[in-house]
Amino acid sequence: MNRRLLLLVPFGGVLVAGAGFLAMLERAQEGKFDPREVPSMLIGKPVPRFTLPGDPGFASTDLVGRPVLVNWFASWCVPCAEEATVLMDLKRAGVPIWGIAYKDKPADTAKFLARYGSPYARLGRDEPGRVAIDWGVTGVPETYLIDAQGVVRWRFVGPMTPDTVSAELQPILRKYA
């Protein structure tokens, strides 16, 4: 190769890398690029088998029949309180939401729901946090869409916002309704 061209190779390499990083930053600003995000291994797979106590509590077999949004939350989690209004709006829109209280005492959960309102059609309790391990829950809040066959279709980490609902949840809800 021409020696002059060879000496320009580092410059070219840096240009390409720089363009790549710029694209990453732009997408990060739009919320489309998040290296921290860990994809759920459950997507496309049936919900792990479980039975949770609560009022009335539910088991994995109960999730079959219609699409259900399963929301993991806890009274001690501040973002969960932020998310409460979004969930209430979803409930009013007729989306069935089932809640699982993660590592939370029943009395605290009750107080939390009394304060922010309960969007949950059914409520399960995972006080020891064992079922959360099977689901691969990384923290609360975390939300899963389970289709009518009991297969996990979507997961969202962190509090959902009205934007998340319109941009991500609504299209996928329509798809599996």
Next chain:
Amino acid sequence: MIPELGHFALALAVAIGFAQAVIPLWGAARGDARMMQAAPALALGQFIAMAVSFLSLVWSSVTSDFSVLTVAENTHSLEPLVYKITGSWGNHEGSILFWCLILSLCGAAVAQFGKALPASLRARVIGVLGLSGVGFALFALLASDPFLRLWPPPPNGRDMNPLLQDPGLAMHPPMLYVGYVGFAVPFAFAVAALLEGRIDAAWGRWVRPWTLAAWCFLTGGIALGSWWSYYELGWGGFWFWDPVENASLLPWLTGTALLHSAIVVEKREALKVWTVLLAIGTFSLSLSGTFLVRSGILNSVHSFANDPARGVFILALLGLVIGGSLLLFGLRAPVLSATGIFAPLSREGAIVLNNVLLCSIAAVVLTGTTYPLFADLLLGEKLSVGPPFFNATVFPLAAPLCVAMAVGPMLAWKRADLAAALAKLWWAALVAAAVGVVAAFGARPLPAIGFAAAAWLIFGALADLVARIRLFRVPLGASLQRLGALPRGSLGTTIAHAGLGVTIAGIAGMSLAQQAIVLLHPGQVAHVGGYDWRLESVGDVAGPNYAAREARIEVSRDGRVVATLAPQRRSFPVQQMTTTEARINTNLIRDLYAVLGEERDGGAVLRLHVNWLAPWIWLGALIMAAGGLVSLADRRLRVGAPARRARPAGAPA
């Protein structure tokens, strides 16, 4: 008032830096001696302004002036004084200001110690340093102003991340930054040489001490960081191939290569183009490391406030510095002609091999660090590259490096006799083989290879020394005389190479560590690694800005008490964080390492380790850095340093 003074000083530094960039570079281009002569004063001025700015920030932090945003967000009035000081650079804004301070210090140092440099080269070096200094100072001023006020001031600050409240970490970032930024000087020399269109032996002689100094600091900084993660994070490891760790390792690898290739430029006037590229590459990697950490596009345990908008600013800045210098390299490097010719089997050849291997390791680490990002961007795939990849790719490259390292310093320049070099090394090879065989009986193959490599490096370095001072060939007194007369440069080589051997022995020993996680009730005993660990009690302890639970563990062997360890779990109410304080007892052969975990049913979960040779890892790094310092003291590098000339001969230093 003080923060405004700091803000003003920062703006002043930008202005002076601008002048420092324009006037000397322009003067050098026009051959105007008076414009070139302005360079040192401007560099000094920028440093003074920057120092005033930085001290204002430290002052605000020490006096707990919570009307300053960064102080309110990163310190607390109850914090010990030392952490109020370190808190001023333990955050994004403060660390960028600190970065600028060191960069301006580099300019001032070149101004001060570079009086014997050719006028145009000095003007250009200082000008280039000024140019990059302006960029970073502007970044501090426009995108991460450390003096932003907060009104009304909160009654108290939000405290520093408890993990960072540690004496080891008080020292780690400054050392690391001095190392990173120190490579700005070889970079500036490289760019100046491209502008001049000329590189000679003198250039090599000037670049080397700056590279060495930066390299010593970087080595120390990396070692401190690794030591900190060993005792503070409490995970029992010392290196996690975390992106931020890799970001510091990359410039170290290419900086080490630069250190060696600069010798070839100096001694033989060969490898010029390559050395210039290494100098640019090393500083570029230092800069990119910071960018990747600050922009939030790397997933890491090292947290700073991440902000993509800030990332765009840094990226643009890096594009100018790195892209600009590499474009200049592409256009101007053909002008630099090589003169020295050497046979493949020679000292130069060995250094080329060293460069190829070090840069291959750097390329592998760079690929492993950035591949997940690009896979996500281009293919939408989420994947992580972890220790298995790095171990599988770095070890095979490090092995030939170790083998060659002991031989290289024995080879002659131009054309060498391999047989003669190996003849001096036969006993080192014998010791290494014996160590390897003995270790293979007790350990798995990989650690055994590690021990053999360590012995080869340490005894190979010794063999070199023995051959040079003709130990046992001439009377002892004559040998010692020869030792005293040995150039500091080659003594430094011996020490640094042996230091790497010590580090490798530590890493190999660490891979034999024994550990267990146990649930003990007070009075119960666990047996781990041949020691009996007895939990005496668990109690409460109060600290200045935290409350802690402390376990008392008595460690004994064959009924004899060896150590008492008191690991803690601290909770910091202001930051709402819990840290584990591991407790370590060391006798340099093994570390007894205990971490207190959760408490359950009246018992405590303890993580207990026996880490063999662990301290050697950092001891080796210290020895390497010491080797660098000894080499820095070489007479050859001091030639022309006026401070030395002024001192009467024989006076105590």
